[in-house]
Amino acid sequence: MTKQPNPTLKAILEYGPLVAFFIAYLKLKDEIFTIGGTDYQGFIVVTAGFIPLFLISTGLLWKLTGHLSRMQAVTAVLIVVFGGLSVWFNDERFFKMKPTLIYLLFGGILGFGLMRGESYLKSVMEGLMPLKHDGWMILTKRVAGLFIALAVLNETIWRTMDTETWVYFKTFGLPAAIFLFFMFQTKLFQTYSIAETKEGDEDAG
Incomplete structure (x- = not known):
């Protein structure tokens, strides 16, 4: 529980x-x-x-x-x-690779679910924001794309920049990128929110 x-x-x-x-x-x-x-x-x-x-x-x-x-x-x-x-x-390189593999793994899992017509993201986040099926599918595609982009970005930074830059990126850059991503999903949440739909139906009635 x-x-x-x-x-x-x-x-x-x-x-x-x-x-x-x-x-x-x-x-x-x-x-x-x-x-x-x-x-x-x-x-x-x-x-x-x-x-x-x-x-x-x-x-x-x-x-x-x-x-x-x-x-x-x-x-x-x-x-x-x-x-x-x-x-x-x-060898510090192993630890620097870790975010890349995490994001590739999560992005791949979400992509696999999408190919099956399912949103695995829904099972993780449904309690936080109830959305209609179409909303979950769109959000899942976007989150999968975000994960792949972050994996590429992490690889680029740790391979081309010094360790201190990577630490700043890991500590502040990655969380900020995820936060901003979800901030820009406000319209999707409003459009496909189940709560919004129910409220609209009540008003119409």
């Missing part, structure tokens, strides 16, 4: 690890840590700390809400896998 936790606490658990990663990176980015005879850059050490922090936050969020979406579960797995690979091989 899904519970409704305090919104502030929920936001802290969702975004706290990312903010902590950003702050820790700024403090340790120029440091070199020698562990077991191997030198690790600050980015790798911060990544190693981010993994358990993210898992703890996700676990607390699960306990508070009684629910963990497939998207959250997949994200947690990929963070462990690719963050772990970065630490194990002492």
Whole structure:
């Protein structure tokens, strides 16, 4: 059963690890840590700390809400896998690839659903905004396109720019892009909202 936790606490658990990663990176980015005879850059050490922090936050969020979406579960797995690979091989590229793979995976899943005439996005977000079927299909196409675009953008930035630029992009750019995307979907929500349709029918009657 899904519970409704305090919104502030929920936001802290969702975004706290990312903010902590950003702050820790700024403090340790120029440091070199020698562990077991191997030198690790600050980015790798911060990544190693981010993994358990993210898992703890996700676990607390699960306990508070009684629910963990497939998207959250997949994200947690990929963070462990690719963050772990970065630490194990002492190579930051694995962790930088992680957003690319997440967005490609989610975009691909949504695209597969669309080919079957279904909106998998509906099963994740229906409780937040009830829409008619056509609305869900249009929104799903747009979100799938967004995910593919973000995957390409992430690859471009980490491969062509320095690590600090990528960290700023990961911390602020990606969330801002998703926020702005949904802000620009207002007309779609108004047009296909079930609540709006019912209200219109009542007025007509």
